[in-house]
Amino acid sequence: MKKSILQTLKSEIQGEVFSGKEFRDFYSVDASSYKIVPNVVVIPEHEKDVIRVIKIAKKFKIPVTARGAGTGLVGSALNRGIILDMKKFDSIKISKDHAVVGSGVVKGNLDQRLGRVNKFFPPNPSIGSFCSIGGMLGNNSSGSRSLKYGSMIDNVTEITFVDGNARKITLPENKKISNKIVNLTRLIEPGRFPNTTKNSSGYRIDKVRTAKDTHKIIVGSEGTLGVILSAKIRIKRMPEKKILFVIGYESTHDASRECMEIKRTNPSAIEFMDKFTLNQIRFRFDRDTECLLYIEYDENIETKESKLKPVITGKIIKKLEKKHEIELWWRYRDLSLHNSLRTIKKERRIPHVIEDAAVPLSNLPKVFSLLDKINKKYKTKCIVYGHAGNGNVHVRLIADRAKIKIIKNIAEEYFDEIIELGGTITGEHGDGLARSEFVKKQYGAKNYKTFKEIKKIFDPDNRLNPGKIISKKSTVISNLETLY
Ligand SMILES: Cc1cc2nc3c(=O)[nH]c(=O)nc-3n(C[C@H](O)[C@H](O)[C@H](O)COP(=O)(O)OP(=O)(O)OC[C@H]3O[C@@H](n4cnc5c(N)ncnc54)[C@H](O)[C@@H]3O)c2cc1C
Incomplete structure (x- = not known):
């Protein structure tokens, strides 16, 4: 008799495999407005488990999506199929200027360990200690101090991951794959990339200048190119005074x-x-x-x-x-985010699609004028805060829940103007379910075609977190949590 996927996972994986309703429900949500119930949740014990899961997923033709702490704001870690909770990849090795960390390391644990040796890791999402290194890499996260220290992409020097072909790869060390990526850089249309100090949309091939930078293609890829096992990150000496x-x-x-x-x-x-x-x-x-x-x-x-x-x-x-x-x-x-969400009544909450754009700093005042225009036209209100030094504005839009469909029109209009201002549709939170359908608008058809080539190198069967970044469907107002 043919084994089911569950039986196969349970017999071949040393880590834990869950299919009970309570587990699937727990992993069906993150900090976004979306909900997708997965079929199975796997907590891999080691890298061999990750490789096996991807092979099994290929055999059974179902998706695999890596998950960190689930604090993402646009549903990037939600999918059907198998969810891989990477929490057991929690090793931390600290040296003078670098640390090698497992993708499941929670930021708070890393901060504590580094604090003991008077060091710190600069990217600091406002969620604080809760997010994981894998999720921060997945979204190219940043935070308030990115103004001086940059985003994740500027603070990582090596990434080891398992791709959709179930190959364990370290970049930039792997020359063959690095050369393939460098060759693709010749195809890009640089003028269509945003002129901002941070950007979490699409694949960051613009950051690949030489074969030494090829690991950067994985940063911000939202688990669509590989499941990250570990990364080598830059650490800094703690400032004496602030x-x-x-x-x-x-x-x-x-x-x-x-x-x-x-x-x-x-x-x-x-x-x-x-x-x-x-x-x-x-x-x-x-x-x-x-x-x-x-x-x-x-x-x-x-x-x-x-x-x-x-x-x-x-x-x-x-x-x-x-x-x-x-x-x-x-x-x-x-x-700010917590307070803004807490105070918006349930029936006034609509998905936070336009919540993370960034523009060149000189254009920041124009974003506030744009928001005034949108509020007038669509009779919406918004709460605004953010990383102003990076031109990165977080917007919590408030509107009558009954008018939920307007969010797509607002997003089209807002993103058109943000792109016109040289900006990005997402400075740090990623594309996820909320923005993947706008990636082509952001980069244009030629660059989008190159993104598809990148996806083909690492995940030709589209097994890894399908529907994110490269997306055929509109998912802005699909899969919304009933609460929203
Ligand atoms: C209150 C609040 C404040 C926030 N403030 C900020 C902020 O200031 N700056 C900021 O940048 N973000 C912020 N965020 C967003 C979010 O916390 C960050 O993006 C965070 O880094 C996500 O980490 P996570 O571990 O929760 O990732 P998850 O949500 O679990 O996953 C995020 C993405 O990474 C992928 N991923 C996770 N692990 C792996 C892995 N091992 N291999 C490959 N892909 C992986 C997932 O598939 C998904 O696509 C905030 C969120 C909240 C709720």
Whole structure:
């Protein structure tokens, strides 16, 4: 008698295999508005299990999707078929400037281990300690300090993964595959890539300059090219001191316009919070404070106030130098998403498709004008905060739930204009279910064809997280969680 997929997995995998309803339900959601119930959940014990799962998935022709901590905001880790929870890949080896980490390592554990040797790993999503290295690589995550230190793609030097052909590959070490990728770089149309300091849309072949960069193609690939086993990451010495200025503005336009000049003073972060998010802070702001900029420096801090003051028109509300105070005010900023979601009523929630665009910094004020235009036209409201120094604006759109279909029109219009401004449809959260259908719009037909060639090298049968990045279907308002 032919064995079922479940029997095959259970007999051939040393790790755990679950098919009970409660497990499948647990893995059917992440931090997005979407829900897809998988058939089976596997927690692989070691790399041989990962290779076997992919071989079995090929045999049974079902998808395999890697999952980290499930904190993604656009459903990137949701799919039918097999979900691979990589949590047992949790080894951490620290050397002077690098660490080699398993993809299941949770950011908080890494931070603790590095803290003991006075080091840190720069990318810092606001979700804090919960996300995993695999998910951060999958989405090309970043955070507030990416202004100075870059995103995941700028902080990783080697990746080992298992591709859709069940081959274990290390890039850039593998010359044959590296050469194939380098050859594809000749086909790209560079003018169609966004002119931004961070970008999590599509495959980042623009970052592959030589055969030494080929691992970067895996960063931001959302598990569609390979299941990451481990990565070599750059670590930095912890700054001795930091200083954080909280600046109040009466106009969003002034705050966003001044970011260019502020950036010239070399801050480690420039963050934005609108009226709604600042109102969640336990502090009495002046009534006319419309928004805040957080400006942090982590070197030469003694000289920074005199450099900052001449370039801002906003009011310095707080100048913080004590560690615990700085941490408290960052916590307020990091809670922006949580606070915004918490306060939007269920019937006013629509999928957060336009939530993560980034533009060249000089165009940041235009994004706020664009949002005003959209709100007027579609009778929506929005909560806005984000990584202003990178021109990266997070938007929580509020609209009548009954009008859910307008989200697609809003997305088309918003993304057209963001692309026109030289921007990206996603600066750090990835394409996922919310944005994969717009990847072609972002990059144009020629680059999209090259993306398909990249996919073919690593996953010719489309087994790995199908429907993400390369996508034929519209999934913006499909598979929504009933709550939404
Ligand atoms: C409150 C809140 C705040 C956030 N703030 C930020 C922020 O400031 N900056 C930011 O960048 N993001 C932010 N995010 C988004 C999210 O937390 C990050 O993208 C995070 O890095 C995802 O990690 P994860 O382990 O949860 O990944 P998951 O959601 O589990 O997966 C994300 C993607 O990575 C893939 N993946 C996971 N593991 C592997 C692997 N081993 N091999 C291959 N692919 C893999 C998945 O298939 C999926 O496509 C925030 C989310 C929340 C809920």
